[in-house]
Amino acid sequence: METAVPSGETPDADPDESPAEATALRMLLGAQLRRLREAAGISPEKAGYEIRASRSKISRMETGRVGLKLRDIEDLLTLYDVLDKKQRAKVIALASRSREPEWWTQYNDILPDWFETYLGLESAATAIRSFETQFVPGLFQTEDYARAVTRLGHQTAPEPEIERRVRLRLARQDLLSRARRPRIWAIMDEAVLRRPQGGARVMRAQLARLAEAARLPGVTLQVVPFSRGGHAAASGSFSILRFEERDLPDVVYVEQLTSALYLDQRADVEHYLEVVNQLSGEALTPADTALFIEQAIKET
Amino acid sequence: MTIDEAPGADDGASKVGPLPFDVTKAHQARMYDYYLGGKDNFAADRAAVDEHIKIYPDLVFTMRANRAFLGRAVRYLTAEAGIRQFLDIGTGIPTAGNTHEIAQAIAPESRVVYVDYDPVVLAHARALLDSNDAGATEYLDADLRDTGTILTQAAELLDFTKPVAITLMSILHAVPDADNPHAIVAMLLDAVPPGSYLAISHFGEELMSAEAREALMGSIKRTSLQRYTSRTREQMARFFDGTDLVEPGLVPVEEWRPDPGAGGQGKSVYWCAVGRKR
Numbered sequence: 160m161e162t163a164v165p166s167g168e169t170p171d172a173d174p175d176e177s178p179a180e181a182t183a184l185r186m187l188l189g190a191q192l193r194r195l196r197e198a199a200g201i202s203p204e205k206a207g208y209e210i211r212a213s214r215s216k217i218s219r220m221e222t223g224r225v226g227l228k229l230r231d232i233e234d235l236l237t238l239y240d241v242l243d244k245k246q247r248a249k250v251i252a253l254a255s256r257s258r259e260p261e262w263w264t265q266y267n268d269i270l271p272d273w274f275e276t277y278l279g280l281e282s283a284a285t286a287i288r289s290f291e292t293q294f295v296p297g298l299f300q301t302e303d304y305a306r307a308v309t310r311l312g313h314q315t316a317p318e319p320e321i322e323r324r325v326r327l328r329l330a331r332q333d334l335l336s337r338a339r340r341p342r343i344w345a346i347m348d349e350a351v352l353r354r355p356q357g358g359a360r361v362m363r364a365q366l367a368r369l370a371e372a373a374r375l376p377g378v379t380l381q382v383v384p385f386s387r388g389g390h391a392a393a394s395g396s397f398s399i400l401r402f403e404e405r406d407l408p409d410v411v412y413v414e415q416l417t418s419a420l421y422l423d424q425r426a427d428v429e430h431y432l433e434v435v436n437q438l439s440g441e442a443l444t445p446a447d448t449a450l451f452i453e454q455a456i457k458e459t
Numbered sequence: 460m461t462i463d464e465a466p467g468a469d470d471g472a473s474k475v476g477p478l479p480f481d482v483t484k485a486h487q488a489r490m491y492d493y494y495l496g497g498k499d500n501f502a503a504d505r506a507a508v509d510e511h512i513k514i515y516p517d518l519v520f521t522m523r524a525n526r527a528f529l530g531r532a533v534r535y536l537t538a539e540a541g542i543r544q545f546l547d548i549g550t551g552i553p554t555a556g557n558t559h560e561i562a563q564a565i566a567p568e569s570r571v572v573y574v575d576y577d578p579v580v581l582a583h584a585r586a587l588l589d590s591n592d593a594g595a596t597e598y599l600d601a602d603l604r605d606t607g608t609i610l611t612q613a614a615e616l617l618d619f620t621k622p623v624a625i626t627l628m629s630i631l632h633a634v635p636d637a638d639n640p641h642a643i644v645a646m647l648l649d650a651v652p653p654g655s656y657l658a659i660s661h662f663g664e665e666l667m668s669a670e671a672r673e674a675l676m677g678s679i680k681r682t683s684l685q686r687y688t689s690r691t692r693e694q695m696a697r698f699f700d701g702t703d704l705v706e707p708g709l710v711p712v713e714e715w716r717p718d719p720g721a722g723g724q725g726k727s728v729y730w731c732a733v734g735r736k737r
Contacts, residue, residue: 432499433482436480439579
């Protein structure tokens with residue numbers, strides 16, 4: 160279990176790379192370095208010592224949360240006994256490509272580090288599965304709904320800050336119009352549809368937006384109705400992000416009030432996968448969910 | 460696919476109905492996902508597969524060859540046999556090259572009904588198997604052994620007065636003899652008109668040594684939710700009673716109209732065939 164910490168390193172811009180790929184590349188790089196380290200039988204402590212860093216920095220680097228200086232990567236490769244010039248060059252090239260500023264750096268003033276990591280993962284993912292107990296998934300929120308829930312979370316914030324937070328949330332939705340966008344499979348508790356955030360008018364518009372989202376290709380929505388009684392996710396909301404590269408593990412994201420958990424250990428991830436699988440079997444089918452949302456619009 | 464409620468009652472008829480949710484035992488659909496390089500599998504599935512391939516390394520080849528056979532069979536059925544309706548029973552967890560994707564790439568108006576008895580597997584199919592606009596995909600929660608239910612519901616989604624291709628990939632060996640798989644297939648064939656097709660892949664008795672088979676079955680019994688029954692060439696051929704086999708007839712999966720340059724002939728342990736109803 161780990162929380163994200165910012166790298167503190169300044170990335171070198173590379174105009175050839177689209178920003179959204181940087182996080183995936185960093186994860187891929189990390190996964191490769193982990194494989195090489197394990198193959199060499201070297202502990203994370205020892206690897207950390209070699210580059211004057213902590214064990215946890217090594218493990219954050221290996222899961223793609225932070226980058227490393229190229230010189231440190233060179234030193235690690237030597238430690239891991241990777242001496243073949245071609246193989247080294249491949250790893251270094253990957254490292255160079257993964258240093259690219261992301262679009263959300265302009266929101267640094269309101270963006271906690273732990274959420275910045277999520278944005279990176281979200282934009283690199285090929286599939287996102289989530290379970291929501293309270294709120295409409297951020298990617299499908301209308302502006303008014305986003306404003307209402309942002310005010311809930313930041314009751315004392317001045318209006319300009321609220322607006323910037325809403326802008327950030329809406330900017331995230333650009334993901335949906337990208338040519339290569341992740342598949343989204345969101346399961347919502349019925350409470351998400353029933354709690355009228357921002358009042359009935361805002362909520363009706365939000366539900367209509369959900370109904371539209373359900374028709375988008377690559378988007379699957381399912382509702383777990385109250386009538387199903389207790390359901391598998393006693394825990395609360397979470398997301399599971401999946402990446403194209405075979406080496407990369409799924410990452411579970413669990414948001415808390417002041418931080419977030421990122422889980423990528425197999426045992427943890429599989430527990431959440433099991434829960435979301437079970438929920439998908441218990442929830443209404445996507446077709447019935449569409450009808451359910453239409454009904455909720457009438458009842459709001 | 461079947462599940463044995465009472466381990467030890469091996470060849471007995473097993474309970475018909477949806478598969479209970481259990482990730483502590485290996486599951487055929489999730490093991491297949493692991494074989495094919497997917498990420499929708501759990502520790503128990505991987506442990507079981509790792510044990511199985513220690514016993515018989517060519518299972519890896521077999522599973523990939525089986526997937527490739529599905530692709531070639533559906534391509535043949537759509538492009539050459541002119542089939543536009545598919546009943547895919549034992550859908551499994553979606554991966555690359557699913558039935559409707561292959562069929563609709565050739566004939567966009569193709570309709571596919573996916574059937575599985577595992578609610579979680581079917582939830583994956585519903586979420587991930589998006590149809591194009593011209594064609595359609597539908598999903599049925601049903602056990603192959605509830606054949607009547609499948610046919611009644613499929614009849615609302617497919618036009619049974621026109622030819623249908625029924626695909627039963629890697630599923631009949633999970634139906635024990637006591638559940639009479641030959642009668643099940645005969646009933647399915649009865650429901651569709653002449654000119655319809657049947658495509659099957661099945662664990663072949665003669666394709667693995669008795670020793671390896673016994674070791675494998677022992678391992679499966681310990682690790683897995685489902686049980687498997689290998690069948691001989693003759694038993695496999697009997698599924699196709701009332702049909703004419705398409706060239707090259709009944710062969711190991713990798714030998715059925717292989718793509719140019721495909722290798723590995725004679726390595727898989729799955730029989731396959733495609734037959735056209737007379």
